[in-house]
Amino acid sequence: METYNDIITYINQYLNNELSASEKSDFKKKLETDTDLKEAYEDQLIFLGGFERVQLKNEISNARSGYIKAKWIKGIFIAGLVIVLGVVAFQITQKEEAVITPPVVEEESVFVEDTLKVEEEKQEILYTETDSITDKSKIILVEKSSIVEEISNEKSAVEETDIITEEATVSEEKEVAIAIEKPDFDPIRKSPETYLVNTEKEITIICKEGTKLTFKKHSFINKKTKKLVRGKVDLKVEEYYKLADIVLADLSTSSNGQLLETGGMLRITAKKNGQELELDKTKPMTIEFPKKKNKEGMQLFYGEENEDGINWVLSEIEKSEIDSLIPFEPKAIILEEFENVDVPFAVVDEVPVFPGCEDVVESQQRACFQSKLKSFIAANLNNDLPESLGIVGRQTVYVNFVIDSTGSISRIRSRGDYTFLNQEAERVIGLIPRMIPGRQRGRDVNVPFSIPIDFNVNTKNVILGSDQVFRKRKSDSATRATFQARIENRDPSTLSTPEINAYVFSGTKLGWINCDRFRGANQKMIVKIKDAKGSKIKLVFKNIRSVLPGRVLSNAVDFGSVPSNIPALLLAIKKIDGKLYLAIKELKTAKGLQLDLDFKEMTLKQIREAVEKATATE
Structure with missing residues (x-):
């Protein structure tokens, strides 16, 4: 079987002039008749051609920088001249006022x-x-x-x-x-992830905590004028999956007084030239919330801000959860950064710094990067996937990606013989943590990188038959059928992580978005608490991913309806004279509770650590 790896090796031998005259002639003839070889040859030329464009991009970038610098100097000179004239005019006015003789009082x-x-x-x-x-x-x-x-x-x-x-x-x-x-506590919101995306193509973004957003071509419109927005758009995303992040951001899980269990919260905003944008209702986005295990009944909610925080309102569009594996292949995966300059890893002045390489000397940064990256891939790759699909032998997927000018991973592309192995390789690359970006001539730049990822399959007890050798398309069809059958049987032990790993919805609104399901709540809960006035108080449940806000009364806190007799944490934060105080109390939901809170003065960092520790058993 001639694999994609063999084809690439054959092409490289031709390009490097390693073939004999007769072999070159054979190669050229195959290039005219073999479509797979021709397609792979063109891809390889495009990939190698990227290095030649770097110098041209740098020259364009330098010219643009010179123009901007001259423009700023001119602006500063004009502003300085205006200031000088203003000062002179002011001094003249002051002198004229100084010589005015006060009127004689008669x-x-x-x-x-x-x-x-x-x-x-x-x-x-x-x-x-x-x-x-x-x-x-x-x-x-x-x-x-x-x-x-x-x-x-x-x-x-x-x-x-x-x-x-x-x-x-x-x-x-x-x-x-x-x-x-007056005691007061401001929400601690997460710093948004920022992307500059091109609306002229279908765009897929994979965020840091695993959220996957797909926007159709020309899907953004101006919020005021309702006119179509073309070109590049500034997109910001905040992700809230951990209960600690939800609590500190003053978020909760309730819809018109009904308890919700969350699968994750997002805040998405889009702007162009400082003006707010919204989605064209006829072109909804696709939102994928990552999940560790399946929970029935998850639905999409939108957040409406009010005086008490955010109330979650059920979306009119029914949710569409992934219950069968259909490979997700958008037309384009593009994340364009503000500095659109790509400098290859081999020539960039300062390579990106992988977490753990910060203290390594500059001469060893490249080696440290490659070593840490290989270790990360080995630790996160599902090596059992090929065998579970009936794929035998060593399989290699070539992955190209970019460490952008913010240190994030973007533009992930893979090339291999099996679709599902390609998807697994892309998933692992998407998990790479943010780095210190690469630098060229003192400026943060995008750094493309390529790496082969090997799946080592144990073939010791596998007997190969003639019908087990598939070409690429036939193999994809066979493995897809295998997946469909296993998913329909609903045997969780036979399913790997990437097969069923997300709740998928269609969304028509930006702003606050939540993946939730309704939970039963049969008991009103009002807790008597001394010194509760001025505190932000939350009830965090231990066995379900739910957070309820407390409405502070004169000497009590009302949490509304809750499930009875389940373990929970009461978290209270207050601010007095600029100092922060935290109290944490374990309890079981019940009627007529009376609690004394022990507030302790803490820094913001200590509060975050304490809340994360308290909610870590969720």
């Missing part, structure tokens, strides 16, 4: 009139400068205005009003001080 009535005029001018200036600063400034200005009104009546009233003004100001300052001391 009568009390004249004094009042002039004072009123000056105060009105001051009032106008004060409003201009402080209108957007603080409410306190506005209060003081209003009081000054009232002083002027009193002046216009009689002089003695001015002195009396001054006293009232001072007292009122002190009173306002006391109220402001009380507001600052």
Whole structure:
């Protein structure tokens, strides 16, 4: 059987001039008649041609940098000239005001009139400068205005009003001080992952925690004008799968008072030139939430923000969970970064730094990168997959990917004889953690990288028959049939990780998105707690992935309806005088609970560690 690996080796021998004259002639004849050879030859030429484009891209990039630099210098010069002219004009104005002779006061009535005029001018200036600063400034200005009104009546009233003004100001300052001391805790949201994507093609994004998003061509429109958006779009994604992240971000799992169990939360936003975008309703996106085990009844919810946080509302589109393996092959997998400069690993000035190589000297960074990458692949690759599909012998998948200018993995492509092995190789590459990006001439750049991934199959007890040798398309068809039969039998022990690994939905909205299912809740739960006022309080269940917000009353906290007699954690966070305090209490859901919380002062880092530890048994 002539495998894809043999074809690639044959092509490389021809390109490297390692064949004899007769072998070259045979190669050229095969190239005209053998479509598989011709297709592989063209792919290899495209792959090798990428190195030749690097110099041209660098020259274009340098020219663009020079243009931008000149543009900035010109802008700075103009801005400096405007500032200098402004300063000169201001000094001239000040000198003119300085030579004005104060009016001679002859009568009390004249004094009042002039004072009123000056105060009105001051009032106008004060409003201009402080209108957007603080409410306190506005209060003081209003009081000054009232002083002027009193002046216009009689002089003695001015002195009396001054006293009232001072007292009122002190009173306002006391109220402001009380507001600052009020316990308060701001949500700790995750930093979004940022992508610059091309809307002229179908796009698939694989996020850091495994979320897979697919957008159709021309699927974004302007939120205000409803017009189609073309070209590149700024896309931001926040992922919330861990209960600790959900709690700290002040998120919860409830829909109009009903308890939900989550399979993951997302926040997706899209902008172009600073303007918000939304999806064309006729071109929904595909959302894949990764899962460790299947849970029936998962559905798609959208988040609606209100004063109490986020309420999850059921999507009108029915969920479509993966219950059979159909290979997902989008037309294009493209993640284009802000700096669209690709510099190959072999020539880049500073290679990307794989986690664990940070302290290695620069001369050893390439070797460390390759060593860590091979170890990572070996630790995460499912080597049992080929044997479970009836594939025998050593199988190699060639994978190309890019470590982009943010250190993330993108543009994953694979070439091999079996579709499912290609998918497994891509899955493993997609798990690679974020690195320190590669640098060329002091700038972060995209670094393409290629690696062969070997599946070593134990063939000791396998007897090969003539009917077990398949060409590529026949083999894919056979293995697909095997998968279908095994999935229909519903034997979890025979299914590998990539076969059923996600909840899949069609979504028509951006913003907050949640994968949930409804859970039964048969008991109202109000817990009496001292010192709960001003705290953010959550009820985190241990056996189900659910988080409920607590509504703080005068001396109690209302959690609404909950399942009865199940283990949970009560987490309370408050902020007093700029200091953070955390209390954690284990309990079982029941009526009439009374708790005393032991708040401990902690840093933000300590709170995160404590919450992660407490919810790690989920």
